[in-house]
Amino acid sequence: MSGANMPLLSVEDLHISLTTDAGRFPAVDGVSFTIARGETVGLVGESGCGKSITALSIMGLLRDPLGLAGGKIKLSGQEIQNLPASQLRALRGKRIAMIFQEPMTALNPLKAVGTQIAEMFVLHQGASWREAESKAVDALTQVKVPAPAQRAKDFPHQLSGGMRQRVMIAIALACEPDLLIADEPTTALDVTVQSEIVDLMKELCAARGTAILMISHDLGLVTDTCKRVCVMYAGRIVEQQDSERIFNSPQHPYTQGLVASLPRLGMRARHGRRRLTEIAGVVPGITAYPVGCRFHPRCTRRTEICETVVPELTALAEGSLVRCHHHG
Amino acid sequence: MDKHAGADQALLSVEDLAVYFPIGGGVFSGRPQMLRAVDGVSLSIKPGESLGLVGESGCGKSTLALSILGLVDATTGRVVLDGKTVGGDTDRRDVARTVQMVFQDPYASLNPRQTVRRTLADPLRLHGVSNAGEVADRVAEMLRQVGLRPDQADLYPHEFSGGQRQRIGIARALILKPKLVICDEPVSALDVSIRAQIINLLLELQAEMGLSYLMISHDLGVVEHMSDRVAVMYLGRIVETGGWREIFEQPRHPYTRALIAAIPDPLTRGLAREKARGEIPSPLNPPPGCTFNPRCPHAIDHCRAAAPMLSAIDDGHLVSCWRADEFATPISA
Numbered sequence: 238m239s240g241a242n243m244p245l246l247s248v249e250d251l252h253i254s255l256t257t258d259a260g261r262f263p264a265v266d267g268v269s270f271t272i273a274r275g276e277t278v279g280l281v282g283e284s285g286c287g288k289s290i291t292a293l294s295i296m297g298l299l300r301d302p303l304g305l306a307g308g309k310i311k312l313s314g315q316e317i318q319n320l321p322a323s324q325l326r327a328l329r330g331k332r333i334a335m336i337f338q339e340p341m342t343a344l345n346p347l348k349a350v351g352t353q354i355a356e357m358f359v360l361h362q363g364a365s366w367r368e369a370e371s372k373a374v375d376a377l378t379q380v381k382v383p384a385p386a387q388r389a390k391d392f393p394h395q396l397s398g399g400m401r402q403r404v405m406i407a408i409a410l411a412c413e414p415d416l417l418i419a420d421e422p423t424t425a426l427d428v429t430v431q432s433e434i435v436d437l438m439k440e441l442c443a444a445r446g447t448a449i450l451m452i453s454h455d456l457g458l459v460t461d462t463c464k465r466v467c468v469m470y471a472g473r474i475v476e477q478q479d480s481e482r483i484f485n486s487p488q489h490p491y492t493q494g495l496v497a498s499l500p501r502l503g504m505r506a507r508h509g510r511r512r513l514t515e516i517a518g519v520v521p522g523i524t525a526y527p528v529g530c531r532f533h534p535r536c537t538r539r540t541e542i543c544e545t546v547v548p549e550l551t552a553l554a555e556g557s558l559v560r561c562h563h564h565g
Numbered sequence: 566m567d568k569h570a571g572a573d574q575a576l577l578s579v580e581d582l583a584v585y586f587p588i589g590g591g592v593f594s595g596r597p598q599m600l601r602a603v604d605g606v607s608l609s610i611k612p613g614e615s616l617g618l619v620g621e622s623g624c625g626k627s628t629l630a631l632s633i634l635g636l637v638d639a640t641t642g643r644v645v646l647d648g649k650t651v652g653g654d655t656d657r658r659d660v661a662r663t664v665q666m667v668f669q670d671p672y673a674s675l676n677p678r679q680t681v682r683r684t685l686a687d688p689l690r691l692h693g694v695s696n697a698g699e700v701a702d703r704v705a706e707m708l709r710q711v712g713l714r715p716d717q718a719d720l721y722p723h724e725f726s727g728g729q730r731q732r733i734g735i736a737r738a739l740i741l742k743p744k745l746v747i748c749d750e751p752v753s754a755l756d757v758s759i760r761a762q763i764i765n766l767l768l769e770l771q772a773e774m775g776l777s778y779l780m781i782s783h784d785l786g787v788v789e790h791m792s793d794r795v796a797v798m799y800l801g802r803i804v805e806t807g808g809w810r811e812i813f814e815q816p817r818h819p820y821t822r823a824l825i826a827a828i829p830d831p832l833t834r835g836l837a838r839e840k841a842r843g844e845i846p847s848p849l850n851p852p853p854g855c856t857f858n859p860r861c862p863h864a865i866d867h868c869r870a871a872a873p874m875l876s877a878i879d880d881g882h883l884v885s886c887w888r889a890d891e892f893a894t895p896i897s898a
């Protein structure tokens with residue numbers, strides 16, 4: 238693929254294994270997706286399904302007991318999954334940046350936040366400290382931190398959760414990366430603050446042409462933020478859809494179950510109080526992922542084939558993909 | 566008290582309740598500052614009724630819940646439960662027989678070293694059920710009611726999934742047959758795909774046992790689904806209360822409207838101009854006038870000068886906003 242059509246990021250048949258005393262387990266199993274330049278893609282799924290480790294593998298940050306067990310990760314066509322540590326470090330921050338759920342763990346508690354932003358300019362752009370510090374204040378202004386020059390001198394613990402996440406966004410976007418990976422960036426925040434932070438992230442990325450990979454367990458949040466979503470279940474992508482369509486025409490039984498099980502505001506006024514549709518059973522643990530389709534024990538459409546054969550990711554009309562023997 | 570009081574008789578009534586916590590202070594630093602966690606709240610719940618309580622972190626929901634349970638003292642005002650004032654000389658055990666709580670985190674709220682049987686039997690024994698056969702029967706029956714098997718009684722919490730643990734938490738709350746159950750974020754710690762199971766269970770149990778609920782949640786969809794009436798709290802005060810339809814279809818307080826606008830859902834896309842800005846101020850240092858004014862998209866000078874009172878705008882629909890009359894347009898979420 239050349240120039241214009243080449244995706245910014247392409248994850249191809251990614252496998253991540255978890256090694257424990259009890260053996261090796263396929264934590265991520267054949268995950269593939271692409272993100273075009275400036276595109277917003279969501280990765281949605283329940284706790285433990287493998288979203289964060291997928292993100293870490295793109296960042297080259299997988300550590301024992303987790304390891305890459307197969308597949309390719311390409312950035313603008315170049316394979317990056319086997320790059321030496323020094324080259325990966327150069328990539329991080331400069332071309333791919335990431336923000337996490339709990340900014341406190343990603344920020345250095347002993348350094349003023351302005352200094353931490355400034356470091357990005359010094360490290361990746363060779364700016365002088367003086368130059369970098371004034372750029373840091375600009376960056377705080379852009380993420381709409383009030384009184385940015387004063388706040389730059391604050392330490393992380395002096396800031397509210399929302400302000401810390403703004404600082405994280407400022408650090409992440411400092412060097413104008415091509416891709417921002419946001420892993421549950423607002424889960425720890427209140428809804429009104431979440432809404433402001435997400436709007437800010439979208440606005441800044443759109444202005445810079447930065448692509449977003451947004452990770453969340455909240456289907457509403459990813460469809461609201463992204464053009465396209467990948468639904469993950471137990472280490473596999475089970476469906477890929479346009480955000481516009483996922484609530485109205487989900488294709489995989491798991492997605493269908495999720496959409497039907499959510500009490501969405503306005504439903505009761507429109508339809509009266511109906512019993513919510515339940516998805517039976519529990520989310521499987523990584524050491525006991527079912528063979529065949531991993532959703533089959535909970536699926537109402539299960540047949541014999543589902544218990545033994547892993548369904549292929551099948552392309553449907555209009556660019557959506559589904560991994561189910563009985564989709565639709 | 567009249568035993569045959571009608572359904573109109575409140576099971577719970579919270580009357581102008583305030584709970585202040587002293588912060589700091591000491592010999593050298595002078596008088597402690599007062600943190601107004603709950604600052605003049607009145608509400609009531611009838612038998613069999615569900616009241617939803619919404620509001621963001623730190624607005625005082627859990628403090629209100631704890632004062633209903635008699636676990637924190639009222640600074641002023643009072644809580645009347647089934648005709649008796651909570652706190653002071655009311656028997657703690659009386660309170661426990663009337664009101665129980667389901668917690669957010671089923672992992673943290675169960676004793677890891679106790680079997681389910683002990684978790685459920687202890688409160689029974691404490692409340693005078695001494696016949697071993699009766700205890701065993703009630704434990705088995707309770708487990709069945711929450712969708713677990715009686716033969717699971719001798720397992721420990723770690724042997725259950727998150728959803729099952731929440732079922733145990735519900736069983737523990739219901740074993741004494743209380744009249745009111747306070748659910749503090751009962752599903753937010755659970756996997757998304759099992760939340761519906763727990764919501765359905767809570768509604769079934771309510772119908773079976775005639776329970777009243779105080780349903781605390783930040784998820785407005787859950788609150789709409791489960792509540793008869795709703796109270797919206799901001800910085801220790803109720804800013805709007807009414808029937809679920811009024812609150813979600815005709816919200817009058819800009820904060821209620823901002824909460825709805827903030828729901829990440831394609832359905833609320835048209836509501837951007839209703840969004841709140843900035844962050845929740847500290848209850849130690851609330852802004853003058855209406856405490857929502859710095860974040861309110863509709864604030865005018867008067868809002869910064871004087872605090873509005875909660876007043877009726879319609880039958881049972883109370884709002885505390887100077888401009889409530891102007892927000893009569895329905896919100897279509």
Ligand SMILES: Nc1ncnc2c1ncn2[C@@H]1O[C@H](COP(=O)(O)OP(=O)(O)OP(=O)(O)O)[C@@H](O)[C@H]1O
Pocket residue numbers: 586587600601602620621622623624625626627628629848
């Ligand atoms: N024991 C205490 N001592 C001092 N301050 C307290 C105490 N308990 C609560 N507070 C403060 O009172 C306010 C209300 O707290 P509360 O726990 O009731 O909030 P909440 O609405 O339940 O929040 P969340 O949604 O985060 O659970 C907060 O500012 C909190 O920090």
Ligand SMILES: Nc1ncnc2c1ncn2[C@@H]1O[C@H](COP(=O)(O)OP(=O)(O)O)[C@@H](O)[C@H]1O
Pocket residue numbers: 255264282283284285286287288289290291301302303522523
């Ligand atoms: N450092 C680690 N050590 C062991 N297991 C891990 C580690 N990180 C993640 N896992 C396991 O890998 C699976 C996927 O985790 P993760 O990607 O964090 O899920 P999520 O989708 O919630 O982000 C889970 O079963 C998790 O317990």
Ligand SMILES: [Mg+2]
Pocket residue numbers: 288289420421
């Ligand atoms: Mg994660």
Ligand SMILES: [Mg+2]
Pocket residue numbers: 626627628749
């Ligand atoms: Mg609370």
